[in-house]
Amino acid sequence: MQGMAEAEQGGTIITERWLSFDQVMAITGMKRTFIQSEMNSGRLKSLKVGRCRKVKKSELEAWMSKFDGAGEIN
Known part of the structure; x- marks a missing residue:
């Protein structure tokens, strides 16, 4: 999938945008x-x-939370 990264870890697939x-x-x-x-x-x-x-996406959310405390992206 475009824009997604997948890695297998302990039998589960982790997908991050x-x-x-x-x-x-x-x-x-x-x-x-x-x-x-x-x-x-x-x-x-x-x-x-x-x-x-x-x-x-998680890195951007963490970075944004330093500015406003929210940092959640839909």
């Missing part, structure tokens, strides 16, 4: 340069895939 850079910008409403700065500093964990950056 990966978000594109544009999706991160749309969800947060923050500008590209700020998000890039957060990724480059390591405060927002991301994975570089070719020329693209991907962020786990």
Whole structure:
């Protein structure tokens, strides 16, 4: 499935959604340069895939919770 990562662990499959850079910008409403700065500093964990950056949904939620305390993405 596109946008999903799967790993088998102890007989169960763990599926987590990966978000594109544009999706991160749309969800947060923050500008590209700020998000890039957060990724480059390591405060927002991301994975570089070719020329693209991907962020786990759970990582984005954790990062967002530092700002507003909620950090839950539907």
